[in-house]
Amino acid sequence: MTTAFVRSVSTAINECELTHMDREPVDLDNARAQHAAYVDALSDLGCEIHRLPALDHQPDAVFVEDTAVVVPELAVLTNPGAASRRGEVDTVGEVLSAHRKVVRLDDSGTLEGGDVLRIDRRVYVGLSTRSCEQGIGQLRAFLEPLGYDVVTVRHRDALHLKTACTYLGDGVLLLNPEWVDIEDFDGLEPLECDPDEAFACNAIRIGDKVLFPAEFTRTQERIEARGFAVHPVSASELAKAEGGLTCSSIIID
Ligand code: CIR
Numbered sequence: 001m002t003t004a005f006v007r008s009v010s011t012a013i014n015e016c017e018l019t020h021m022d023r024e025p026v027d028l029d030n031a032r033a034q035h036a037a038y039v040d041a042l043s044d045l046g047c048e049i050h051r052l053p054a055l056d057h058q059p060d061a062v063f064v065e066d067t068a069v070v071v072p073e074l075a076v077l078t079n080p081g082a083a084s085r086r087g088e089v090d091t092v093g094e095v096l097s098a099h100r101k102v103v104r105l106d107d108s109g110t111l112e113g114g115d116v117l118r119i120d121r122r123v124y125v126g127l128s129t130r131s132c133e134q135g136i137g138q139l140r141a142f143l144e145p146l147g148y149d150v151v152t153v154r155h156r157d158a159l160h161l162k163t164a165c166t167y168l169g170d171g172v173l174l175l176n177p178e179w180v181d182i183e184d185f186d187g188l189e190p191l192e193c194d195p196d197e198a199f200a201c202n203a204i205r206i207g208d209k210v211l212f213p214a215e216f217t218r219t220q221e222r223i224e225a226r227g228f229a230v231h232p233v234s235a236s237e238l239a240k241a242e243g244g245l246t247c248s249s250i251i252i253d
């Protein structure tokens with residue numbers, strides 16, 4: 001059974017962290033409505049939904065992906081590079097402990113789950129303002145003994161690695177070539193976003209569908225032309241908080 005862990009949009013979302021974007025008001029009702037539709041879509045695509053406790057004093061709490069890296073053998077709780085986000089991690093650890101052995105990065109390094117792109121036994125990790133060499137090294141120390149190959153990737157101008165690229169399955173990497181280089185991803189076939197849709201590369205493959213932000217219709221056409229079935233959901237409101245689709249869930253098998 002595939003399980004998706006999600007958390008409601010905080011009432012303090014307008015105090016969220018922003019790195020590459022100017023602040024624009026986030027409409028809480030619309031953000032919550034779009035988030036509810038996203039959770040429904042995860043459920044429609046076959047995920048069992050597990051709701052984490054709300055954290056209304058943590059502005060970015062909806063973006064649960066950043067707090068943990070989960071592989072079949074282990075859950076690694078992160079030390080987010082954004083200090084304001086460190087209070088989100090404990091409740092995720094408590095919930096994941098029912099599903100996995102849980103370990104945790106210490107504060108000698110930082111890492112956020114948005115920088116981690118796993119394709120089977122290979123784990124690509126973006127070096128970013130949020131994830132540093134020491135944090136990546138700690139993740140490697142947990143995962144390599146389990147047979148994972150942890151590869152550091154440099155990306156440019158994107159908050160996280162998965163802002164710049166995500167894996168669609170069947171050997172295809174959806175990417176923004178301005179932000180990440182296909183040469184860093186051994187043997188994967190590139191599928192570039194439309195040049196006018198820089199933020200269109202954050203998608204989630206679930207079963208035989210690609211959950212995809214409905215705003216990016218030109219890139220959607222490219223994905224469909226490559227043979228994937230797309231399930232669009234609106235993600236425009238939380239995009240103002242610099243969040244994409246992967247950010248709002250932790251999905252485990
Ligand atoms: C932050 O800057 O931390 C949040 N406002 C957005 C986090 C988005 N998470 C993700 O891309 N994995």
